Amino acid sequence: MSQLKVHNSYTRQKEVFTPLTAGHVGMYVCGPTVSGESHLGHARPTITFDFIYRYLLHLGYKVRYVRNITDAGHFEEEGREAEDKISKKAVLEKLEPMELVQKYTNLFHWAMRQFNNLNPSIEPTATGHIVEQIGMIETIIREGYAYVVNGSVYFDVKKYAAQYPYGKLSGRVLDDLLETTRDLEGQEEKRNRQDFALWKAAPPEHIMRWQSPWGEGFPGWHIECSAMSTKYLGTEFDIHGGGMDLMFPHHESEIAQSTICNHRVPARYWIHNNMITINGKKMGKAYGNQIRLSEMFTGKHPLLQQAYSPMTIRFFILQTHYRSTLDFSNEALQAAEKGLKRLWEAYDLLKKLVADEGEGNGSPATTADPALDDKVTKQLREMDEFMKDDFNTAKVLANLFELVPVINSLKGGQIRRDALSPATLQLMKRYFTDYIENILGLKGESTGDDQKLSGVMELLIDIRRDARSKKDYSTSDKIRNQLLQLGIVLKDEKDGGVSYTFA
RNA sequence: GGUCUCGUGGCCGAGUGGCUAGGCAGAGCUCUGCAAAAGCUUCUACAGCAGUUCGAAUCUGCUCGAGACCUCCA
Structure with missing residues (x-):
């Protein structure tokens, strides 16, 4: 170490x-x-x-x-x-x-x-x-x-x-x-x-x-x-x-x-x-470009095109090394928002995958793809080195993102489920939790924990599944499109399941 | 004026002598009833000039440009 x-x-x-x-x-x-x-x-x-x-x-x-x-x-x-x-x-x-x-x-x-x-x-x-x-x-x-x-x-x-x-x-x-x-x-x-x-x-x-x-x-x-x-x-x-x-x-x-x-x-x-700049200029009273945090969160400021959540801002700051200046712009913030969403969805997926695999499935060291297994392990361990080198959160995030396609592919089937050993999967879950939540301090911004809402969603998904099985696509598309207008995105998974996210 | 920092692809940003970070956006393909998501592949770089070196985005010098501090500031 x-x-x-x-x-x-x-x-x-x-x-x-x-x-x-x-x-x-x-x-x-x-x-x-x-x-x-x-x-x-x-x-x-x-x-x-x-x-x-x-x-x-x-x-x-x-x-x-x-x-x-x-x-x-x-x-x-x-x-x-x-x-x-x-x-x-x-x-x-x-x-x-x-x-x-x-x-x-x-x-x-x-x-x-x-x-x-x-x-x-x-x-x-x-x-x-x-x-x-x-x-x-x-x-x-x-x-x-x-x-x-x-x-x-x-x-x-x-x-x-x-x-x-x-x-x-x-x-x-x-x-x-x-x-x-x-x-x-x-x-x-x-x-x-x-x-x-x-x-x-x-x-x-x-x-x-x-x-x-x-x-x-x-x-x-x-x-x-x-x-x-x-x-x-x-x-x-x-x-x-x-x-x-x-x-x-x-x-x-x-x-x-x-x-x-x-x-x-x-x-x-x-x-x-280092300091934050806004569109290349230092933020300060003299420049008239100070944005209050309450304005950031609500988007109510002439310089802002939309609201930016606290986690988006946190993630954006983490993507830069702390000793570099960081330039705020709508384009950059929107990129951060999307990036964080992608990372978080992969992290959620990883937690489910590891829970599904359970502890006892096969030998912890068994892997169908030793090269990939090694690569994943190396990228996880590297994060320790990055953080120890003057708190390089930017590089930590880069490695986390490198692993996102691996997680998505395990889910999507592009990578076999047994490609990684159970031990490596566990390690990956531990590192993701340690870094994303405990060290970088990111947290989920779920807006849909409501019991009743999720019940309604289940119902809609069920009705839509029936419609689709009868090739009644006008009904199924109506459900999906109208939900989309409410800001809920339905996604048909390869395995026949349906997931939804809040836009 | 003094001190200092920095100039990386369409945007944001790591890196700092050789092995092409990463994110967002763009393009193509796969999957799919269609979408979305996802996966795979892929195009745009290292401000300019000169030097050191087998080799520089990375070192040196100069030029141009930007910013910070010198004053409350985070």
């Missing part, structure tokens, strides 16, 4: 993954800012780290997966004024800030369930950890790497950079930052332009505010993740994840803060997923 290798953004190379404590993994992933409804952008990192989490569990690790909810403090620049996103929106919607945050947190959780993402082990909120954040800021001041101005606290990046490799993660050079950082509000308080806020004094109209040693205010952009990762995973932990856009300044600043407080780089492996 080969070892798990991950691409570490911090060293820019693929490394063998060795957890700090054998058998245990601590993973921190930057979660959403709940100042608005979750959009397509939230799908990529949450699904990426979900399959990473699932895979680590599959490998037998005990994983503590921490994903924060940012419900306070982030700034948004709109025109000249810098305002707190959450408090501003709260005024507009006439809600308590916490009411607003709760609303969007609930919507985020709803979307995560749609995607079949597992819950993190701990989901801490920024507002719930003000005390820890203040404590951390005090330590940084005591260590001499932060200074207080008018009730705000700033991190002294220049001093830090003289001692530590500031910019290592994101590939920044401090001198370049000096020249290129553009003007922002409040710059005049800072000693150097690249310094960042640890704590901001709240202006009187600001609703979200907490008491601190420096007066009433709210925490800076980056301190929450340092405080909460330290609290729940320790001063050094295994994996820190997030979107690539967070590398600078967010993760770079986190490293600086934690390095001063805890005297070490917090995480050993930094994993960053």
Whole structure:
């Protein structure tokens, strides 16, 4: 068995993954800012780290997966004024800030369930950890790497950079930052332009505010993740994840803060997923192409030709390696939808085939087609290697698809039932379940589990069978065509059976 | 302007020195009362130019093009 290798953004190379404590993994992933409804952008990192989490569990690790909810403090620049996103929106919607945050947190959780993402082990909120954040800021001041101005606290990046490799993660050079950082509000308080806020004094109209040693205010952009990762995973932990856009300044600043407080780089492996683009352009407010997840699922967005189910989106994301950009378009989504349907139907078929074969039919090693048997076994085993090579879900799916014709042919008779040994069939079923459901986290989207409906379907199929046996094709076609109009596809199987799917 | 990434067939996307990923779409055939589904076969590639090499989509250089980050962002 080969070892798990991950691409570490911090060293820019693929490394063998060795957890700090054998058998245990601590993973921190930057979660959403709940100042608005979750959009397509939230799908990529949450699904990426979900399959990473699932895979680590599959490998037998005990994983503590921490994903924060940012419900306070982030700034948004709109025109000249810098305002707190959450408090501003709260005024507009006439809600308590916490009411607003709760609303969007609930919507985020709803979307995560749609995607079949597992819950993190701990989901801490920024507002719930003000005390820890203040404590951390005090330590940084005591260590001499932060200074207080008018009730705000700033991190002294220049001093830090003289001692530590500031910019290592994101590939920044401090001198370049000096020249290129553009003007922002409040710059005049800072000693150097690249310094960042640890704590901001709240202006009187600001609703979200907490008491601190420096007066009433709210925490800076980056301190929450340092405080909460330290609290729940320790001063050094295994994996820190997030979107690539967070590398600078967010993760770079986190490293600086934690390095001063805890005297070490917090995480050993930094994993960053790439971005989603829409028709080749980055998704973002500035481009006016942000699609909310609720809009994806219903198709109600000018850019969408139809609704796309959560599993279609999940499958689409899985078809790409997580470190590549992924371009959304109607054509690509529709292709994913069809592909997933094909894969899922083959998987359903496989489960039935293996159940039919039973356990005791013949010797487990008997195969009428050793070459095919070997090929299937090899393609199954290969999936382990693909996944261990930096979580290559794209290649795993390719192999699963390679096996789809084999499954369909076993059913259709193009391949003899005894071509594969019972042991290989069992193995195939186990791998399909492990990968499709447990690791990739896909699930069926059946819409027809209704008992009465299936009873009616049986009846219609029965009537149609009678009609066909009498060569009464006008009746049989009428049944099929009218069902088709309702979105139910009848398929006459070779063996005389009839199956149906919901279009 | 600085830093970096990337350019693969009609579309989406793996791969990264030799052995043609995969999905969707297209074509032909088989099966079929007809369909659908399925199976088999199959056409479109590696931005351009030059170099390294027995051999490059894969390495090097240049040109062109696209994108990201530097500012909240997933």
